[in-house]
Amino acid sequence: MYFLQDTNIRIPIAIEIVRSTPTQLLLRVRPIYLWLVGIFVAIAALYLIISYRYEVEQLWLLYLLLGGWLVLTFLFLISSEVITCRFDKVLGMMTLKQKTLLGTKVTKYPLWEIRQVGLDKLVSSYRVVILFHDGNYVFLPGYYSSEKNTKQHAVLSIAKFLNIEALFDLSLAVKS
Known part of the structure; x- marks a missing residue:
């Protein structure tokens, strides 16, 4: 390279x-830049999912948003x-x-x-x-x-x- x-x-x-x-x-x-951004976004989303500690009623919304974020990141990476x-x-x-x-x-x-x-x-x-x-x-x-x-x-x-x-x-x- x-x-x-x-x-x-x-x-x-x-x-x-x-x-x-x-x-x-x-x-x-x-x-390469697209891959790096995609990996960073995926790691950030995983970190937020793991570290988020709020009321149980709000967790489904967080998981839905971050799960969607991860799916979009994955689609972005596989389409590059x-x-x-x-x-x-x-x-x-x-x-x-x-x-x-x-x-x-x-x-x-x-x-x-x-x-x-x-x-x-x-x-x-x-x-x-x-x-x-x-x-x-x-x-x-x-x-x-x-x-x-x-x-x-x-x-x-x-x-x-x-x-x-x-x-x-x-x-x-x-x-x-």
Whole structure:
């Protein structure tokens, strides 16, 4: 896993370049921040359930609220996906694998269909976008986050690998 080195705080980065060779580029996007928030919320809810000591008549309401909180947190965690994107010049394919706790979805695109790669911007949040010749596009990941530098690095790596144009500060948010 890559970490920010320019500060004293080591923050895990959600998008990483796993492998870069002349014939293959492998990116992985992990929703680490979402997992950490979900785990924190679940632990906080469990702590409140365990430590709450009030009248018996009010306990059912507390258990109902915190139980709902835990269920929502669990649903949030299982719906978050790990995305693996492999660009393979030998096969001439981009393979996009989206994996959740509920299953895996694999989509393949020919490399020759990729027109540009860019950075989609919404206020001060960003996501990597791959644009195709037919006007379609794919986001890596599907959600916005403020990690501009790491996403710029991913965009530049993909553009260099595929020898295509890199675009920055796109505004595709209205179309998604």
